[in-house]
Amino acid sequence: MKQRIKHLFLNNKFLNSCYTLFHHNKIHSGILLRSSAVLKNNKIFQIKNCKKNSVLIGFNSHIQNTIIVFHGNDNQITIGDNVSLINATIKIFDDKNIIRIGNNTKMSNAISIYSLEGHSIIIGTDCLFGEKIEIRNSDSHSIINSKGIRLNPANDVVIGNHVWVGRGCLILKGTNIGNNCVVGANSILTKNYNEGSLLVGSPAKCSNQNINWDINRI
Numbered sequence: 281m282k283q284r285i286k287h288l289f290l291n292n293k294f295l296n297s298c299y300t301l302f303h304h305n306k307i308h309s310g311i312l313l314r315s316s317a318v319l320k321n322n323k324i325f326q327i328k329n330c331k332k333n334s335v336l337i338g339f340n341s342h343i344q345n346t347i348i349v350f351h352g353n354d355n356q357i358t359i360g361d362n363v364s365l366i367n368a369t370i371k372i373f374d375d376k377n378i379i380r381i382g383n384n385t386k387m388s389n390a391i392s393i394y395s396l397e398g399h400s401i402i403i404g405t406d407c408l409f410g411e412k413i414e415i416r417n418s419d420s421h422s423i424i425n426s427k428g429i430r431l432n433p434a435n436d437v438v439i440g441n442h443v444w445v446g447r448g449c450l451i452l453k454g455t456n457i458g459n460n461c462v463v464g465a466n467s468i469l470t471k472n473y474n475e476g477s478l479l480v481g482s483p484a485k486c487s488n489q490n491i492n493w494d495i496n497r498i
């Protein structure tokens with residue numbers, strides 16, 4: 281069975297850390313690239329002296345022109361089956377971050393995902409993302425009060441199953457989007473949003489409830 285599985289690696293650059301990546305993946309060889317993932321023109325690397333970073337990619341996924349950079353240790357990216365990720369940028373800073381992209385999720389073009397401070401970004405199954413979307417779980421810099429206490433801690437991002445995110449959205453730290461939601465173009469999200477909501481605007485507000493969507497133009 282294993283022998284029948286095809287791995288397509290075309291013009292990928294596993295820079296610097298790539299040895300570490302492969303070394304790590306060998307440990308999980310049954311999971312890593314357990315399918316015919318198509319990897320084309322990607323750059324996957326880590327900054328010098330970083331270690332134990334992993335990228336696990338599922339069955340039939342298509343990853344192309346994507347840059348993944350690790351600036352830290354023990355970080356994990358898991359991409360499910362039938363995922364499409366084209367022209368994406370994934371940047372990880374600090375240690376023990378987790379990024380997961382569920383089965384059948386499609387990210388069309390120029391998606392940026394930033395995970396920092398040991399937090400996670402979990403994206404469900406069957407999601408659809410338009411172009412030029414940014415997802416981040418930290419502001420990257422600190423806002424502090426007069427006592428020196430930080431006011432803007434990093435927080436996990438969770439995007440449920442079957443969520444459609446329109447073009448140009450910004451999904452910020454602490455966002456939690458329920459299943460079957462639709463997010464209108466150019467919206468900015470920062471909060472918890474109930475399942476089956478139509479979310480629009482900046483900041484996003486629920487403009488309809490108990491909705492669903494279909495990838496087909498029915």
Ligand SMILES: CC(C)(COP(=O)(O)OP(=O)(O)OC[C@H]1O[C@@H](n2cnc3c(N)ncnc32)[C@H](O)[C@@H]1OP(=O)(O)O)[C@@H](O)C(=O)NCCC(=O)NCCS
Nearest residue numbers: 408409410445446447462463464465466467478480481487
């Ligand atoms: C949200 C969207 C899907 C429309 O859904 P809809 O059910 O037809 O919603 P409506 O057009 O009736 O709009 C509902 C309300 O949200 C507002 N609204 C719609 N889209 C909005 C947006 N992107 N930002 C802010 N407000 C928006 C409407 O003005 C309306 O406001 P009102 O209730 O005060 O009149 C659509 O406007 C959108 O953003 N499409 C972009 C899809 C996309 O990016 N596709 C790329 C391929 S993945």
